[in-house]
Amino acid sequence: MAKNGNKNPKECLEDFNGKLVLITGATSGIGYETAKEYASHGTNILSINRNEEKSKKLKQEIEKEFNVKCDYLIADFEKISDVIKVGKKLADSKIKIDVLIHNVGIHLTGRKLTKDNIEKVFQVNYLGSFIINYLLKEKLKKQKNCRILFVNSEGHRFAFYGVPWNDINCNKRFYWDLQSYGIAKTAQLHSMIILNDYYKNSGVTINACHPGLVKTNIGMCNGPVYRFFKKLLNDPFARHPKISAKALYYLGVCKEMKNVSAKYFSLTTLEEPAPHAWDKEAAKETWINSIKLVGLK
Numbered sequence: 001m002a003k004n005g006n007k008n009p010k011e012c013l014e015d016f017n018g019k020l021v022l023i024t025g026a027t028s029g030i031g032y033e034t035a036k037e038y039a040s041h042g043t044n045i046l047s048i049n050r051n052e053e054k055s056k057k058l059k060q061e062i063e064k065e066f067n068v069k070c071d072y073l074i075a076d077f078e079k080i081s082d083v084i085k086v087g088k089k090l091a092d093s094k095i096k097i098d099v100l101i102h103n104v105g106i107h108l109t110g111r112k113l114t115k116d117n118i119e120k121v122f123q124v125n126y127l128g129s130f131i132i133n134y135l136l137k138e139k140l141k142k143q144k145n146c147r148i149l150f151v152n153s154e155g156h157r158f159a160f161y162g163v164p165w166n167d168i169n170c171n172k173r174f175y176w177d178l179q180s181y182g183i184a185k186t187a188q189l190h191s192m193i194i195l196n197d198y199y200k201n202s203g204v205t206i207n208a209c210h211p212g213l214v215k216t217n218i219g220m221c222n223g224p225v226y227r228f229f230k231k232l233l234n235d236p237f238a239r240h241p242k243i244s245a246k247a248l249y250y251l252g253v254c255k256e257m258k259n260v261s262a263k264y265f266s267l268t269t270l271e272e273p274a275p276h277a278w279d280k281e282a283a284k285e286t287w288i289n290s291i292k293l294v295g296l297k
């Protein structure tokens with residue numbers, strides 16, 4: 001609930017020296033602050049971003065400020081082929097991923113389709129994380145240890161009717177931005193249920209976090225009216241994304257979270273997700289349809 005997102009998160013004071021966190025979308029907002037939070041505790045950073053210039057800047061800044069390595073891979077989450085390429089590269093690599101944070105996300109006021117002919121918010125906010133998880137699942141299981149975190153959202157509650165697989169591109173429905181955002185976040189929670197079963201007793205955990213209402217660039221790709229109202233009505237009440245970063249560090253590193261899996265947190269407070277996100281049959285349907293949609297076997 002919103003009130004838990006306004007609390008201060010629990011803090012983890014342990015360091016995470018020499019470990020590796022993989023973060024998607026670390027060039028802005030929550031992902032950027034999270035990369036800095038982990039780096040300040042001695043953790044090496046690997047990020048997956050769409051923008052080369054911003055990624056270089058991030059690398060320089062983090063390596064200058066903290067004594068860690070900060071590398072990046074480039075992928076545009078609007079392109080299935082890009083995400084599959086980086087997913088396969090990571091799956092074939094020998095690097096050990098200690099924490100994996102799925103953070104990339106957008107909010108669009110109008111319906112748009114990607115070049116893959118998929119509704120854009122669904123593709124960027126959910127299918128990107130699905131592909132990476134799908135391609136890395138055997139590697140992570142073999143590692144016997146990894147914490148996977150979704151930067152999810154209270155917005156999942158707006159998908160009142162779950163994930164509408166009969167109209168995923170919103171051809172028949174009226175496009176309502178909060179519902180589309182909620183559908184993508186709900187699909188992510190569905191994938192958490194399935195992967196939690198897959199990782200049972202393997203040492204790998206998977207959890208989701210609502211990062212609070214924080215002031216970032218999200219939604220700034222929308223038109224001037226949206227941006228005006230965001231600045232007027234949203235940003236004054238939004239907190240600094242350092243709050244989200246502290247929560248994502250706690251969930252990824254603290255000892256208390258060692259065997260905790262398939263849970264939804266508002267920052268670091270345990271919460272019940274909406275029933276439609278917690279429906280195992282719906283989760284199976286989402287999993288099977290996602291494999292087909294992105295063309296994986």
Ligand SMILES: NC(=O)c1ccc[n+]([C@@H]2O[C@H](COP(=O)([O-])OP(=O)(O)OC[C@H]3O[C@@H](n4cnc5c(N)ncnc54)[C@H](OP(=O)(O)O)[C@@H]3O)[C@@H](O)[C@H]2O)c1
Nearest residue numbers: 025027028029030050077078104105153213214216217218
């Ligand atoms: N802000 C909030 O209050 C809030 C609340 C609940 C949940 N969230 C969730 O938090 C996550 C992070 O969002 P944020 O608020 O930090 O927004 P943000 O400042 O806009 O950051 C989003 C990150 O995702 C990247 N990204 C966007 N589209 C991409 C694409 N097609 N391919 C690859 N990367 C892409 C952005 O890259 P560029 O730097 O190149 O744009 C940026 O690094 C999202 O999943 C969002 O749904 C945010």
